[in-house]
Amino acid sequence: MPGRHSLFWKLIVGLALFCLLIVSLHVDLDKRVYEAMSTLSMSSRQALTHFAEEAETAWKQQGTAGLDRYLRDLREREQVWAMVVNSDHQSLSSQPLGPSDLLRLDFVRSLDQKVGRPGGRPTFYVPFSDGNIRLVMELPPRLDPRYYQAQWEFVVQKVLPALLAILLGTLLYRLFIAPLVILRRQANTLSAGDLSARIGPPVAARKDELGELGRAFDHMAERLEGTVAYQRRLLRDLSHELRTPLSRLRVAADGESDPLVLRQRLDREISIMQRLVGNSLELAWLDSERPQFAREPICLVQLWDMLVEDACFETGWSNQQFQFEVDERCLVAANLTSLAQALENLLRNAIRHSPPAGCVRLAGELEGEYWHLRLIDSGPGIQVRYLETIFEPFARLDSARPGDGGFGLGLSIARSAIALQGGRLWAQSPPGSGLQMHVLLPAGQLAEQTV
Template sequence: MRWYRSLYWKIFLAIWLSSVLVILATVVIVGGMSHHERDAEVQEARARALVERMLERHEEGRGFERLQRKSSRNAPGLRIVELGTNALVLDTLPRRGPGARPALTFELDSESGRRYRVQVGAWPQREQFGRFLGLLVSVQIVLILLVSALTSLLLTWLVVRPLKRLRLHTRALAQGDLAVRTDQKLAARGDEIGELAREFDTMADYVERTLGASQRLMQDVSHELRAPLARLQAAAGLLEQRLGEGDPLLQRLNRECGRIDRLITEILSLSRLEALQPALEAFSVQELVAELMEDIRFQQPDRQLSFELPKSCRVRGNRLLLERALGNVFNNALKHTPAGTAIELTQATVGKQHELRIRDHGPGVPADTLEQLFDPFFRQRNGAESDGYGLGLSIARRALRILGGSIEARNHPDGGLEMLIRLPVA
C-alpha cells in the first residue's frame, strides 16, 4: 500500500494542515493590522529624522540633495514649505492628479527658530511575498508549526495504532486462528475503538462456535455412517457367497460402498486436521517429496516426473501435515491430466519463505474457478466423471495454514495448472 493511501497519513495531514491554515490565517490578519499601525509610526519617525538633517544642511547652505540620496535609495517624496514666507524648500512629491494627498503631513521647528510644513509621500511598501516569507521563517512560526506537527502525530498515533492491532487480530482470524481475541487493553477502551474491539470479539466467538459445531457435525455424521456402512459391507459379503462374484448388482453395491467409505475417510481427515499439533521439529522437504515420487512411480510407471529440490530445503512443523498437503496436490494432478503427461516441481527461496511450484501439463481450469478449487466439495466439471469429492485441495490448504504457509492456483502461461506453495524457512 502506498504511503498516501494510509489512514495514518490522511489523518495526520488533515489535522496538521487545518491547524497550519488556521494559524497562518490568524497570524497574517492580526499581523497585517499591527504591521500597518507600526509602519505608520516608523515612517513618521524616519521622515522627521531625515527632514531635520536636511533642514540643518539647508540652513547652513550646504545643500541636501546628496544627503537625501545617501539616506535612502527608496526615500519617499518630500515637500517642505517654510511657514511665514511660504517659500518652497523642496518638492519631490509625485504628481498623482487632482485630489491626491500625501501620506503624512506635520510641522517642524528647526534649531534656528524657523517653522516648516512637511508633506511626506508613502514609503515603498515591502513586497507581500517577502513579508509572508519572513513570517514563515520567524522563530515563533517555526515553533508553532513544530508543536502543531507533534500534536497531530500524537493524535494520529492514538487513533491508528489500535486500528493496526485490530487488523492483526482480524488477519489471524482469517488465517484460521479461531481462538484469537483482542487484547484486554483494546477491549477495555470506552470509546468507539473499544466498542469495535468488543464487537470483533463477539463475531470471533460466533465464528468459532459455528465452525466448531460444523466440524463436530461432520465428525459425528461420519462416525454414525461407519456403522451402517459396515453392515452394508457385511451384507454384500453374504450376498457374494450366495450369488457369486460376477453378479452385476453385487459389483455395483461393492462399488458404491467403497465410494461412501472414501468419502467418510476424507471428511474425517478434513475435520481432524485442526487437532494435529504443529510440531516444532525441522525436516527435509526433499526427502518427503522423494517418498511421494516413489509412490507416484509405483502407481503410474509411465508418468513423467521432474523435481528439483536442494537438501537445504527444510521446514519446521508437523511432517504429516505437509505430506498430506503435497500428496493431495499430486493426486489432484494425477486425476485430471492424461497418464503420459509430465508433472514438474521446482523450488526457490524468496526471503524467509520456500516457494514450491507444482505444475502439470493438463488442460488447466477456467480463470474464474481458480479460487473455488480450494472450497470443500467443489469439483471442476471438465466433461469427464471424477471419483473425487472436492476435498483434496481443501485439506491441502488447511494443512499448509497450520504449518504457517499458503497455497494458490494459477494457469501456467505455457499450459497446465500450477500450484504455488509457500512455506516458512526452518
C-alpha cells in the first residue's frame, strides 16, 4: 500500500478535486447563465420603459396621428411588432388589431417576467403613467438577453474546461515533471564530470517518491565525489610513499658491490612496497566497494586473548602488560575477520606509541544496544587538533608521538572496517593519559561463540 506521502495519493486527490471543480463550475455557471438569459437586464428594462414614455408623449401631444408616426418609426427602427392598447385590448392608433394581433395580446408579459424559450420573440407590455394604457411590443433583438447565448455556451462548455485542463496540466508538470527535469539536468551535469552536481532542497525536501529519488541522487553524488577525491588523494600519497623505497633500490643497485647485501636490501624494500600496496588496495576496496560483511556474535574476551598472544610473540611484551577490563560476557555483532584486523591495527598502534614497560588496557561497558569499548595506551597522547588527522591515509605524527614505522594506513583501515559493521571509531587524548581509541559496536545476542 502506498505511503501517506506517496505520489499516488496526490494524484488521486488532485484528479478528484479537478473533477469536482469541473462539475461544480459547470453546474453553477450553467445556472447563472440561464438566470442571466431568462430575464431582462436592467438596461433592457430601461430601454423598453423609455419607448413607452416616448409613445405616451406622442399620444398626449399629437394624438392619434402622432402615435401612428411614433409606432411606424419604432417598427422600422427596431424591426419589431408594436401597438398601443387600452385595458380592453383596443388599439389607440389608427391601425386596428387583427386576429393575429389579438392572439399576441393573450401572451404578453411584464418586464420582470422570464423571456421564455430560446428562438422565440417574446412580447412585453409597458404601462403608461395612468396604468390603463400600455405599449405592447416584441422584444428587440439587441435587447434580448439570449442574443449571446451560443457564445456563452461555447465559453462554458468548451473554453472553460480547456482552461482548467491547461491549469491541471501545469500543476501536474510542476508536481511531477519539473523535478524530473531537474534530475535529468543534474544527471547530465554529473555525467559531464562535474561531481558537485546536486538535486538540492526543492526536490530532496519532498516527502514523496520524487523526494526519495532526489535524496538518493544527492547521496550517490556525494559518495561518488568523496570516493573520487579519496582515491585521487590515495593515489597521490601512494606514489609519494613509493618514491622512498624505489630511491633506496636505485642507490643500492648503483653503489652496492656485495651481491648478498644487495639481495637483502632488495628483499627488504620489496617487502615494504608489498605491504604498502596491499594496505592501500585494501583501504581503497573498503572505501569504494563498501562490502556488506556477514555478522555473527563474537565473544570479545576470546578475540582479545588471541590478539594479545600474537602481539606478545611479535613485540616481546608480556601478558601482564595487556589488561582486559570489560565484562567477560561481552558479545558484539560483527564480522570476525574484519573486526580482528581492525582491533589488531589499533593494538599495534597502541604498542608502537607506548614505552617498552608500558601497558595497554581495553575497557568498556554496555550502552543501550551498543558496546562502548576504549583501547588506552601508555604513550604521551596527541594534541586535540590531530585527533581526526590520524585517521587520514598516510598520516603519521612522528614528531608528536615518537614511533618506529608504519605507513599511516592502519587507523584508516580500522575506521572503515568498523564503520561497515555498523560501528564507529574515534580518538580522545585526555590530559595526563595516553591516547584513547573509542570503538562503538552493536551488541550481539547471548549465545556461545568460539573464536
